[in-house]
Structures are given as C-alpha cells and as structure tokens.
Amino acid sequence: MAYLFQPDYVRYVCSCGSVKPVSKIYFCRHCLKVRCGYCVCHEVDSHYCSNCMENLPSPEVRLKKNKCSNCFECPCCFQTLSTRAAPAPVRAGGNPSVEDTKSLAKPPPKKVYYLSCSFCRWTSRDAGIPDQFVATGGWPEQENPHLARIVALLEYHKILASRERQQSERKKFHPKRTYMQFEKFAMSSVMVRKRAGLCPLPQSQQSDYPQPAVASEEVEELSPDIFTQPLDITKITTLEQRLKHPDVQAEEINQLRPQHKQFLMKRSQRCRVCEHNVCKPEYSPQSIKFKIQLAAFYHIPEVRIVTCEPLRIGQTSELLLKLCNPTQHQTQIMLFPLSTSITPTTVTAAGTKEVDRENMQLGCESPNLLPSLVRQITVTEDPKPLKLSPQAEIILPESILILPPRDDAAEYDDTGDTHNFQDDPKLVVWRKGNKAVIRLLVKPNEDEQIEEGKEITVGFVMQYGYVNTIATLEHKEPQKLDLKIKLFLSIGKLVGST
Known part of the structure; x- marks a missing residue:
C-alpha cells in the first residue's frame, strides 16, 4: 500500500x-487540454466564516475588513475561541436579618461570560479583559495606535485616485464632467467639490493633508533592567504571534488580545483559453458539493x-x-x-x-x-x-x-x-x-x-x-x-x- x-x-x-x-490539475472538456493552477483564472464566488458559516457578499466583506464580527481566534495558538459561562461574583454587603431574608424572594443567579481556548487554555481573563453579561458580543476591541495616520493616508490616496481618474477621462471626452463620477471612490460630493480641483489648494486646505513621514535618528533607550532581569521565554511572544497582529506587535503574552476570525472564500477556476469553468463550487458555505468539477483524476x-x-x-x-x-x-x-x-x-x-x-x-x-x-x-x-x-x-x-x-x-x-x-x-x-x-x-x-x-x-x-x-x-x-x-x-x- x-x-x-x-x-x-x-x-x-x-x-x-x-x-x-x-490531484492538482484539471481537464478542460472543451479544449481537451490539461490545465494546472497557472492555466486557469481564479474567481471569488463567496466569502464565509469557517466557524459560524456566515455568508456575506463582497461589498459587506470589504466594509468588515474581511473579518467575522461574531467569532474570535486565540492570539496564542490561532484556534477558534469559545464562549464560557461562569457565576457572577457576589458583592459583599450587610448581613440581613432572618425575617428580611424570608420576606425577600431569592433572585436568579447571574452569569458572566468570557472567551476561552480549548487547545492552549488561554482565556480573556489572562489578558485582563473584563467579563461580559451578554454571550453574543460586546467584547472590547483593541484600537490601533496608528489609526488616525492610516485614515489620513487612505483619504489622501482617494483624492489622488479621483484626480487621476478625472485626468484620464478628460482626455477621452471633451464635454464637461460632473462631480458625481467620484462617488465610486467612496467620497461625498462636498469633499469632491472641495478637493478635486487641479489648481493648488489654499493654505487653509493644505492642513488636511497628512504630514510626510520624517526619519529620526533618536532611538529609545533600553531599560536598565534588560541586562539584570532574568528572561522568561514563556512570557514573550513569538514571531508568528507578533506578525499575526502587525498593528500592535505585543512583546509579552499578557498584552495579546483576541482577534476577529478572518473570512474564507469559495473560488471557481475558469480556463484561460475557452473561458469555460473547470471547477465551480456551490454558493452555500454548508455545501461541499460542486456544480462543476473537472478535476483530472475524473477523466485521465x-x-x-x-x-x-x-x-x-x-x-x-x-x-x-x-x-x-x-x-x-x-x-x-x-x-x-x-x-x-x-x-x-x-x-x-x-x-x-x-x-x-x-x-x-x-x-x-x-x-x-x-x-x-x-x-x-x-x-x-x-x-x-x-x-x-x-x-x-x-x-x-x-x-x-x-x-x-x-x-x-x-x-x-x-x-x-x-x-x-x-x-x-x-x-x-x-x-x-x-x-x-x-x-x-x-x-x-x-x-x-x-x-x-x-x-x-x-x-x-x-x-x-x-x-x-x-x-x-x-x-x-x-x-x-x-x-x-x-x-x-x-x-x-x-x-x-x-
């Protein structure tokens, strides 16, 4: 065997x-040729979450930054986190009398919820995340310290893209163009009227542009404890864990935060010569069947x-x-x-x-x-x-x-x-x-x-x-x-x- x-x-x-x-090639029944992964066009059919099987169209996936809003993954071993319930801590109060205790109805026990990894035993309590009273979400997200800079750069490049688009269309058509053509760049008409002109902007508007990055020779000094304090490797993050979160890149384990699970996609392959599909899955993420499956081991x-x-x-x-x-x-x-x-x-x-x-x-x-x-x-x-x-x-x-x-x-x-x-x-x-x-x-x-x-x-x-x-x-x-x-x-x- x-x-x-x-x-x-x-x-x-x-x-x-x-x-x-x-097992890694296809057979096109129209061209009568063998096609590998380089000979076919890859098209995205649908995006879905591998844990909750949520299926979303491509525009919504882009708005959610290709991440599921309900599922989280462990920052240590990258497995899917599960929600665990625990009894809520009882606050210390005065001791009521016996008669008051009998007269009052016993309230239902309250529960709190936290995230736990069943593989490496990491929990959200280890990172100092407070427990939630609702199991369906509300977990605090870690903000990117460079979010303002990233938003400014994105807005600036949208303006540049709109200007390049306007210049290319002016070469093709002589009639006057309206400002409604810039809606595809996710910009409002007011912003376009304000910034889409080709003339130099006034000094008041130049402040909206992000400041260019300037290299600095000043480097933060190392802590004096780095040479005397013993090193505990179990408390330091690995390179894979840091690259998984490039916006923060935590140095210690207790600084890691759960991240939203990324969407997977179902894709179809199309022959580059005759444009016929050689592989097309079902649209539903729960289905493992294929509408078209022309894998080579079915024909050769x-x-x-x-x-x-x-x-x-x-x-x-x-x-x-x-x-x-x-x-x-x-x-x-x-x-x-x-x-x-x-x-x-x-x-x-x-x-x-x-x-x-x-x-x-x-x-x-x-x-x-x-x-x-x-x-x-x-x-x-x-x-x-x-x-x-x-x-x-x-x-x-x-x-x-x-x-x-x-x-x-x-x-x-x-x-x-x-x-x-x-x-x-x-x-x-x-x-x-x-x-x-x-x-x-x-x-x-x-x-x-x-x-x-x-x-x-x-x-x-x-x-x-x-x-x-x-x-x-x-x-x-x-x-x-x-x-x-x-x-x-x-x-x-x-x-x-x-």
Missing part, C-alpha cells in the same frame, strides 16, 4: 509545460507506482505500475516514448485522424452555447521548456492495454472479474475491475555521470481513449478521441553496482 502515500512520485505534464501530480487514467527493483547501472530492473480508469467508458491505453507528438486524434469508422487546433475548443464558438458576457482575448502562450530529463531508459510494450469502465459495485465483488481480455502475460500482472498492474523494464543510463543515491526519473507518453459527451451542433453524438499526455515518474534512488 505504499503507492497511497506518493503524491509527487508520478507527475503529469500540463499544457503550459509545468509538471504537477494528478491514474498511474501509480507499485514497486521497483533496486536500480543499478548496466542492469535491468522491473517496474510495476498500476493504472486505473476513472471514467464510465472503456478505454485503451498505449505507451510511447517522450519524443512522440501529443496531438489529439479522433476515432472514426474509417480509422483515426488528427483533430484540428480550431476544432479542439468544442464548445467555444458553437451557436448553441451562450457567449460570455465579458469576452476576453484568447490566451495562447508557448509551453515552458521542460527541465526534467530522464536518467534511465524504459522499455515500453507495443501491445494495447484495455481497461473497463469504472464500477463502484465491483469493489465489493469477490466473485472475480467477468471481463475476458486477451492480455499479454508479459505485460499484465494483475487485473481487477477498472484497475490493472503492468510490468515494465527500466535500465539506468551509462553515458551520464549519475552519482550513487541520486533520484532516477523516467518518462513516457500515455495515449488513452476519451469519450467526450458534450453535445454541440458539430458533434451531437459522443465523440471518441485518442488523447496523449506526458508523464514523469520518480522510481527510486540509484544504488551501488554490486
């Missing part, structure tokens, strides 16, 4: 030239390394690979050298023929698909040169390997496979369901200076049959294609010759 823990041993070559494991056969004999220069080693068909259609797999062209071919009754580059985007220019609202220019970039070079020669078989479609019920069927494939006994070692183990021979290169203990990499081109079920005006029926993809495998380290 060692192949279950090898995510980076088998890497697929993306259309841009980068190499990624099959997965290759895993089962075992490999010790690699020695001049000797042939046996390599066992496990191939799995994740699709609902039967596929044929053939292995070719790395020098083979990876142009896709279509399977017809007359044979196979290459697919034109213009026809590869099966759904881009079809009239039955709605056009994109914001049409972008097609991104065509030359693939990056591969820096990987195989250090061993792999002997590839000439026979075809047939894998049946995926059947979830076959995983629990112990009666045996009902498929009768005429497999080559020298190639196929084991078969069950949509999986098969094949045997290959690997021989490290002798002409290269390969040091002992160096990782050996081999590569080949895998051709697999793919059935495209997208219905267009050109192809109303499922189209059978033969696609090719390059793979690089890290099969182990070189051992001694003896």
Whole structure:
C-alpha cells in the first residue's frame, strides 16, 4: 500500500509545460487540454466564516475588513475561541436579618461570560479583559495606535485616485464632467467639490493633508533592567504571534488580545483559453458539493507506482505500475516514448485522424452555447521548456492495454472479474475491475555521470481513449478521441553496482 502515500512520485505534464501530480490539475472538456493552477483564472464566488458559516457578499466583506464580527481566534495558538459561562461574583454587603431574608424572594443567579481556548487554555481573563453579561458580543476591541495616520493616508490616496481618474477621462471626452463620477471612490460630493480641483489648494486646505513621514535618528533607550532581569521565554511572544497582529506587535503574552476570525472564500477556476469553468463550487458555505468539477483524476487514467527493483547501472530492473480508469467508458491505453507528438486524434469508422487546433475548443464558438458576457482575448502562450530529463531508459510494450469502465459495485465483488481480455502475460500482472498492474523494464543510463543515491526519473507518453459527451451542433453524438499526455515518474534512488 505504499503507492497511497506518493503524491509527487508520478507527475503529469500540463499544457503550459509545468509538471504537477494528478490531484492538482484539471481537464478542460472543451479544449481537451490539461490545465494546472497557472492555466486557469481564479474567481471569488463567496466569502464565509469557517466557524459560524456566515455568508456575506463582497461589498459587506470589504466594509468588515474581511473579518467575522461574531467569532474570535486565540492570539496564542490561532484556534477558534469559545464562549464560557461562569457565576457572577457576589458583592459583599450587610448581613440581613432572618425575617428580611424570608420576606425577600431569592433572585436568579447571574452569569458572566468570557472567551476561552480549548487547545492552549488561554482565556480573556489572562489578558485582563473584563467579563461580559451578554454571550453574543460586546467584547472590547483593541484600537490601533496608528489609526488616525492610516485614515489620513487612505483619504489622501482617494483624492489622488479621483484626480487621476478625472485626468484620464478628460482626455477621452471633451464635454464637461460632473462631480458625481467620484462617488465610486467612496467620497461625498462636498469633499469632491472641495478637493478635486487641479489648481493648488489654499493654505487653509493644505492642513488636511497628512504630514510626510520624517526619519529620526533618536532611538529609545533600553531599560536598565534588560541586562539584570532574568528572561522568561514563556512570557514573550513569538514571531508568528507578533506578525499575526502587525498593528500592535505585543512583546509579552499578557498584552495579546483576541482577534476577529478572518473570512474564507469559495473560488471557481475558469480556463484561460475557452473561458469555460473547470471547477465551480456551490454558493452555500454548508455545501461541499460542486456544480462543476473537472478535476483530472475524473477523466485521465491514474498511474501509480507499485514497486521497483533496486536500480543499478548496466542492469535491468522491473517496474510495476498500476493504472486505473476513472471514467464510465472503456478505454485503451498505449505507451510511447517522450519524443512522440501529443496531438489529439479522433476515432472514426474509417480509422483515426488528427483533430484540428480550431476544432479542439468544442464548445467555444458553437451557436448553441451562450457567449460570455465579458469576452476576453484568447490566451495562447508557448509551453515552458521542460527541465526534467530522464536518467534511465524504459522499455515500453507495443501491445494495447484495455481497461473497463469504472464500477463502484465491483469493489465489493469477490466473485472475480467477468471481463475476458486477451492480455499479454508479459505485460499484465494483475487485473481487477477498472484497475490493472503492468510490468515494465527500466535500465539506468551509462553515458551520464549519475552519482550513487541520486533520484532516477523516467518518462513516457500515455495515449488513452476519451469519450467526450458534450453535445454541440458539430458533434451531437459522443465523440471518441485518442488523447496523449506526458508523464514523469520518480522510481527510486540509484544504488551501488554490486
């Protein structure tokens, strides 16, 4: 079962030239190409809190500074804080008489609430934060000591942005512009009329601008106790804790304050070439389903390394690979050298023929698909040169390997496979369901200076049959294609010759 823990041993070559494991790439059904994280556009669908699952639109998230108003995180270990209840302290008063005690009704016990971390046992009482009588909030927030300076700088840059916007629009249009165009910069019309002019401002208005920062050579002197007082590391904050709160950067643990939990986001990925979604989650944060999920391990056969004999220069080693068909259609797999062209071919009754580059985007220019609202220019970039070079020669078989479609019920069927494939006994070692183990021979290169203990990499081109079920005006029926993809495998380290 060692192949279950090898995510980076088998890497697929993306259309841009980068190499990624099959779990980190996508397959565009319209372009028939493999796309990695650099070949897709990332779009934010929704923001949500991972603790209370509050879902807010993007404008409100910006107003709240991308932080949840109800949830807090521990300043020490950054885990979510929970609200704990405790009995309110009883104030010391006079001793009433027995008759007065009987006549008065017993008041209900009062409770106070505080924040506590169940992981590191940090509480808000450790930081000196007073307890609250309401469990839903009201916790005092630590103010930024540089808040006035930050607000002044933000207001100043809004004015600069409005002026640049005005100058750029004046070059395009000659008619007079109104001041209502600056509302998008979150500025009122009165402020715009006051400060949006291009002429120099009067001396009375120049005072509104923030003063420029001036470097000072004066440095605060160290306390004399720093050399004599013993150092307690448990009371000093770590670098991660200080960078988590850059506005304060507390030096001691008792100066830390709970911070609001940041929002997470659900994002969708869109192909840069055809602008179709390859991954789109549900809008609701409680849902873990996907509207569109074109991950590569759902469409491309997965290759895993089962075992490999010790690699020695001049000797042939046996390599066992496990191939799995994740699709609902039967596929044929053939292995070719790395020098083979990876142009896709279509399977017809007359044979196979290459697919034109213009026809590869099966759904881009079809009239039955709605056009994109914001049409972008097609991104065509030359693939990056591969820096990987195989250090061993792999002997590839000439026979075809047939894998049946995926059947979830076959995983629990112990009666045996009902498929009768005429497999080559020298190639196929084991078969069950949509999986098969094949045997290959690997021989490290002798002409290269390969040091002992160096990782050996081999590569080949895998051709697999793919059935495209997208219905267009050109192809109303499922189209059978033969696609090719390059793979690089890290099969182990070189051992001694003896």
